[in-house]
Amino acid sequence: MRQARHPExxxxxxxxxxxxxxxxIRVGLVRLLSDGRERGWGELRAPVAKSTLSHHLRVLRDAGLTRTRQEGTRCFVELRRGxxxxxxxxxxxxxxxxxxxxxVGHQxxxxxSPAGQRR
Structure with a gap:
């Protein structure tokens, strides 16, 4: 994966x-990431194909809502709340x-996830 561009x-x-x-789906991703934790892409579940989930994550990143970080073969995403x-x-x-x-985005x-945490 090439280095992702994040708007200033x-x-x-x-x-x-x-x-x-x-x-x-993108609102659901933002809701999920609003807890401030960085998440691995593999942790995220949505009722769409993996390629479609990747597209949604790219749209959020390109708009400046999230930051993506690659570590080896794994990708991580976090909300740019600040x-x-x-x-x-x-x-x-x-x-x-x-x-x-x-x-919205409940799916x-x-x-x-640990017991008691929203899935």
């Missing part, structure tokens, strides 16, 4: 961020609150 905070465009958040809050104050809490209220989870 000033390069993040509201229209691209909103477009990335227009899909329930950068998003700096660029678009209040946007992420509003999106997460509405997604929680409407249960996204983790392959294996």
């Amino acid at each position: 905070v000033g390069e993040m465009a509201l229209t691209e961020v909103m477009a990335a958040l227009s899909d329930p 950068d998003l809050d700096a660029r678009f104050p209040g946007l992420l809490p509003a999106v997460l609150g509405a997604a929680e209220q409407e249960d 996204v989870g983790l392959a294996a």
Whole structure:
């Protein structure tokens, strides 16, 4: 895998961020990553093919919502909460609150999670 490009905070465009958040699977990924933990791509589960999940992760990264890191053959992803809050104050809490209220992205989870944690 070539080195992934991540937009700088000033390069993040509201229209691209909103477009990335227009899909329930991507909203589910953002909800899952909102706990602040970096996750391996292999930990993520969604009702789509692996290639489609990879596409969703790329859309989130290209919009500046996530940061991807490669370590050997494994890829990891984390939410860029601080950068998003700096660029678009209040946007992420509003999106997460509405997604929680409407249960958007509920079908996204983790392959294996400790008891009591959302899958």
